[in-house]
Amino acid sequence: MKKFLKYMSPFAPDQSGACSVFYELGGLIVICDAGGCAGNICGFDEPRWFEKKSAVFSAGLRDMDAIMGRDDKLIEKLSIAHSQLGGNFALIVSTPVPAIIATDLKSLERMGEKKLGIPCIAIDTTGTNYYDKGEEKAWYRLFERFAKESFEKKDGKIGIIGATPMETGYKNSSSLRNQLESIGLHNFVIYSMGSTIDDIQRASECEKNIVISLAGLKAAKYLKDKFNIPYEIAFPFIPEDIIKKASDYKDKKILIIRSQFAGNELRKQIGNGKNITCATWFMQDNDYANDGDVKLNGEDDLYELIKNEEFDLIIADSDALSLIKDAGFKGDFIDYPEFAVSGRIFD
């Protein structure tokens, strides 16, 4: 049965992805929900929450707010918070409740900007999609709204687009910086991790962007169109031990289950053979997929894939292991945690 989970728990939703992109940028973030969505985002999907304070709020919607569509009340609450705390922008992240009552998010943006006098962005997440959809919308809106001015190019400066804890599995930007430096990069900015809104505004200074997730691709294309910044695809954040272990199987039949760009990078590191299939629970772009790569739409798809193909090795988050075993898999397994699946982190 489609969309029925008996082995795994639901993956990180789109509102968590949207929030993740803006988390470190110094704005007021309002999850437009009754409380549960904000609790899930902060208590589970945002590993920085326990260490790094950020102005993340729940709108605290109640049934009559939803029935009456009290947008003015939300803007009033936002205005009070802004007068108390400041903030260089406001972000409103939608959830199932505003999606169902068809809240006019554009109107909320206009009302917010008028009342607060700062940029106000509303992201139309619904809770029915996964984190990557929310991140894609957030990355695009972030650059579209703030990267407007052309600055002089800085020699060798590189922008990293698409890095969030959910995508990379690392919550500290220093972990990512170390890995980038280890491959010879020194003059770079990792957008939204260890950077500020000023770095976004100065995005045109970069000579090149590296896109590490499919969710960041649309924003990279926007920056290419607007500032003629070329981009390349890479995912330089795969733990060494996983590559090392997987390389022992380079001539075997391998299945990698990971977000698309990370999966592709791991395949490349192992040897890029046709014996390696990449599958993902999340977005898949045919332009970056090999023949035979699979978009998994549910547990049944993975079950069938494993039953029909005789893989020697599967590299995936171990949350899927009981499903994999029940599908009759007898080969070897390498656990590659994927935060959006299991909530596990590397650092």
Add this chain to the structure above:
Amino acid sequence: MTNAFFQTAKEITDKGYENLSTELVSNKHLIYSSPATLSFNSPGAKGYGVKRAGLAVPESVMLLVSPSCCGRNTSLFKSSPEYKSRFFFQLLDDTDIVTGRHLMKISDACGEILESLEKRPSAIMICITCVDALLGTDMERICRKVTDKYSIPCVACYMYALTREKRLSPMAYVRTSVYSLLEKQKRESKDMNIMGFFSPLNTNCEIYDLLKSAGIVNIRELARCEKFDDYKDLSKANFNLVLNPESRHAAQDMQKRLNIPFIEMLRLYQPDKIHNQYRLLGDALGKKLDDSEYFEETKKTIAEFKNKYGKLKFAVGEILNGDAIEIALMLVKEGFHVECVFATIGELNYRFLKTLSALSPETKIYSNLSPTMLNYEKDDIDCFIGSDCLYYFSDKPGIEWCDEVEPFGYRGVIDLFNALDKVLR
């Protein structure tokens, strides 16, 4: 930047509940999401939320019918042995929500659950969320359909965050749901149930001995029922003892359906009030309950603690097994100083606030939920009680006091001071 908002106990009492400041009224401002508020925003992330509570029925399974976001944090406890193979998810997409077609699939999902399990569950709990609240879904009808088709009890659990401040909150409603499978049977005069929590009371609590001294033989609690047959015995009770107001509706429902009357008590930490409650309980049972030994032991424990540590300055939080204001009041009455309390003030808090205000008018009261708490600067305290306080005062000694074994009565007070002694030692 505004400093964290607070008012003193006196200011709040003088103003009265009707005139509470905006910052202390949760529906008048944005809700700050800090680790200190996790229990408010997402009760299931720590302790019991609707999902986990729904599975209090022994050997039951749960089908969560919702967008993926609502079931996300279930990963936190789904893998524990207690919940293995008990959670299932039917995820909704946009079309489901617009057309309501997901309702047609619930029966098939239940069929698939039954097929996938080696042992037939005792019941299927179907948990629905804000989405179905807004769609006006008649889940009772769907549950009846499932019961008819598969001959298995099926019960709706409502995880409606939108209605959390209603008289019947989701956590009150789910308590009614988990007792709803009980069927009428002959009541036994020496049997009773303790209601209120999803985990058992501390086994050493004096209430068991006191009830036995009044002639009660079988004291049952939902959380101690391991098998569905144990659960069914709950309807043999001659009366229910309700220790948490959130169980009142469930008790009323049992009174109506099963003719089981109920008595209410509160979880209190003031020894004199605990004594009063036991006296009243004895009156209701027609037997005098002699609690003098426990009372004396409690007073002695507190006195020894005070002799050892002097007039400590406390912070008391709201994420704990108790009422923050009542615990603060107890501490003040026992001669300690309460510098600050973190609490969401409701009308019922005023029964303790008035006395607290008279005895300690300068005690500061903060709302964890106020956006200004982003700027909270630590008060000068010696130790804290409460999981939320741990977030604010991580460099100070203190206790979270929110273990799953529920403290109650004199034993709760003694254990509280012993736990404090352990961290201060």
